[in-house]
Amino acid sequence: MPLTFEPNIKDPDGFYDELLAAHQGLSPEESEALNARLILVMANHIGDRDTLREALKAAK
């Protein structure tokens, strides 16, 4: 499954809010840990190694 670079999230402003809300009140270290857990959860959902490799490349 190729990685999607087209808009794919409904209500992008709403999602952005939720993402920031998850970090509300966290120290930088706690935010860092939350981000790491979030990446792992989402990476497992994607599963496909080629897609994940493409995502790593896109994020660099």
Add this chain to the structure above:
Amino acid sequence: MTSLFDDELYPYRRSPDQDTVAQHPVVVVGAGPVGRTLALDLANRGTPVLVLDENSRVSHGSRAICFAKRTLEIADRLGFAEPLLAKGVEWSHGRVFHGDNEIYEFDLLPETGHRHPAFINLQQPYFEIYLVDAIRAAQAGGAPIEIRGHNRVTGMHNDGATLDIVTPDGTYHLTTDWLIACDGARSPMRDMMGLSFDGRVFEDNFLIADVKMAADFPTERWFWFDPPFKGAGASALLHKQPDDVWRLDFQLGWDIDREHELLEENVRARVDGMLGAGAEYELDWTSIYTFQCRRMQEFRHGRVIFAGDSAHQVSPFGARGANSGIQDADNLAWKLDYVIKGHAPEALIDTYSEERSLAADENILASTRSTDFLTPKSRASQTVRDAVLHLAESHAFARPMVNSGRLSTPCSYDGMSLIGPDRLPGLPRTRAGSPCLDAPLSEGFLLNRLGGDFKVLAINTDAPDVGLPTLTLSTAEHDPTGAVRDRYLGDAETAIYLIRPDQYIAARWQKASATDIRAALRIATGQEVRHAAHV
């Protein structure tokens, strides 16, 4: 364990060689587990072998304690599995904890129908003693094997053909066709040849405390990340050995004062933290180790061949040190024997380096990954590691990422020079290039019936006669549990396997002609390998 170290297993005796310059076909330097296994295998095949060792006793301390199924299968072929199994502690279960929480549980051998367990724990000195007993028995039966204690090799000339050997009676010389360096990670032979040994150093210290106590913990490998005990460091391990000895291992970090940490009171403080104040135990052996992952570029240099820790070194997580060294010996013995007897060209020896380098790379990769998980090298790797441990407590998906050591399993030599055709659908575990899987037969186990020379295994068919010993099995008659069908036949009606002397699968077919098998045998004995140039 003091008494074990006291016996001189092969005390110095003056040899007639010391008054002349004798010629030997094979000299093995170093009588550790690898050198002795190789010597026993060669001598059982009738090839004379001389082992030189600077010492005459077993190694000091428990050292390697986990011996894998593949090692037991090799020991079985060589005739010393019984005492290992009788004395060793069998285990296959492990638990991983993060702080107080159990996050992961594993079973290394969920499959039945193997003669040997996934692992036994046994102090290395016992392994060495049983191996010497087997060598003594082989000698009594006429096997041409000699071990000389207090014979230290101090020099080599003519590319390893001539050796200087120092004994209590002074120096003597001998010449050899083949020289096998099984002289450990700090290999003096490697240094004498000026060969490099490059890799990664890991900046961490681990404290081993082997304690003797009566305790009723289960026979499982318990591993803690961020242990909840006082003074246990960043990780800790608890594992049972024979004689009521328990291996405790604490990850101390890089900047430590070794002398200080090894003081008995300081070791005891950590052990008390884990076992609870007031626990009664004796300290059997303590040691602090650091480790490296590295290997030689080539394991063969002309007549000189490196095996075991002298050729490659890994972290202890995964029990891939001694176990891979024993597999080196298993791989090399039949090849040397074939070349010395003129059954195969010298190029067969090059395939030892080819196959065991692949295994070393696999072991180093697994070991490096475990180490990166155990001792994160950067803030980012620490953050990701901690995230995995955190998620593993409540989510199954993260548990396979938790890495406290991926335990030793034998490597498949896919696509290597000696591997012939694979003409049987499915069954990836018994593909050409893989080690044979054991299976119960109507009488005994499959691996015991394969023995130690080339063999044709024919299932539900007769094999064409190519002058090799053949084991013919019928699944209707000889396969009471269905394991032979599941592991060697799958959906096929018939199967023919060509098995190597080290019980690896050289080639396999649904149906094979005599020409097919002869061609695969030529490949498997190195007749088709072009001789590579060596320095």
